[in-house]
Amino acid sequence: MRGLWLTSHVLADPEGAAAARAAEALGDDVHARLLEAGDRLASISPLLAQRYYLRAAAAERAFGPAGFQRWLTLGEDLARGEPASRDAAPRRSS
Secondary structure (H helix, E strand, O other): OOOHHHOHHHHHHHHHHHHHHHHHHHHHHHHHHHHHHHHHHHHHOOHHHHHHHHHHHHHHHHHHHHHHHHHHHHHHHHOOOOOOOOOOOOOOOO
C-alpha cells in the first residue's frame, strides 16, 4: 500500500522531503506508526495519505501522542463516514 502514496514524487518535493525528515526525527517507533496510519488512509485515498503525511510529524509534536491519536481518529472517521468524502462534493450538472 505504501508504494501507492509515499512515492518518490512526494519525497522529492521540498515539502515532502521536509515532512519525511521531521517524521524520521521523531524516532523509529513514532515514524513507523505514522507510516502505518498513512497506509490505512491510503486504503481510502492515496491523496489523503499524502496530505496526512505532510502534516503528521507536526501534529505529533503539537498534540503529543494522545492528541495526535484523537486528530488521526477524527480524520479517519470523517474520511470513512457517510457519504464517503470523495462522494460528498456537489456534482456539476451538464
